[in-house]
Amino acid sequence: MATLAGERGLRTALGSFATGVTVATVGTDPPHGMTANAFTSVSLDPPLVLLCVRHGSATHSAIADLGAFAVSVLAADQAVLARRFADPLRPRDHTQFDGAAWCPGPRTGAPLLVHALAWLECQVTEHLDGGDHSVFLATVLDSGRGTGRDPLVFHRSGYHRLAPPSSTG
Template sequence: MSNEEFRAAMSRLAAGVVLVTAVEPPLGAGGPRGEDVGMTATAFLSVSLDPPLVLVSLRNGSRMDDLLAEQPLWAVSVLAESQRHIAGRFAMKGRISDRLLFADIPYTRGEVSGAPLVGGALTVLECRTEQRVEAGDHTLVVGRVLSVGFPSGEGSPLMYFRGRYRHLA
């Protein structure tokens, strides 16, 4: 089996789309808040109800992987179908700075994590890393959910299937 065959097989598994966000730590004690960082993910799932745990898979060496190795607080916004443009923007490789990526996206700051929570998302979660597990070319980050919110409360989820964003039909 080749990498391409495996990728093609996994592309046939529909997945919800989330935006994972965190804030870089300030430079020095009392310094200004660091830059907001975000990435689109489809490898995200609920792990446990008691305690409430979720898991996200991060590519080794990615900016988010490096950040969450030192910053334990992060957030997840479960994107609605109408937020396809947000998913696409944060999934781009070789993109512009994260500060510009967040520029015209409505968000609030999480009370616990300080991370951006996307306005209009189906749900938002603030998490603290409990465990990191190396798994091939990815790191599985297990986070304890510290708070949840429902910015829009309604709508259909954004799905990813066969290499494209899709809607439920």
């Protein structure tokens, strides 16, 4: 087993853990969005999730100020959206949502991506410091599900589709 040193080594090791891909949004004027794979369910009762967001990002400031956000879970055919909202050079105004079908969430006003696998609207209950990121613990206010397409997966610094089930089990 090889040892991986430093930040790059840690990034390589953590990149071995496959995750789903989401776009987290905030219903400010203009709205903000970012690709996030550091998102997970915490509890069903009460319904809690957590989202990790890098300090200094526009989305971080908007979530911290507003105290609410939405998450759209991306399908395998939505890698273009994942790349767009991960691009550090994307516009920071309303045009970052151009070409992405969305509607404002009924509870938070945050953009919900229309063709996502699922969406959740969330109210921040705790804002914790996590090094160069904040951990936002949030209550799920509302949620919905789209079509049953395959999810987009992030693994080893790239977007992937799930492989078909193995016939050998």
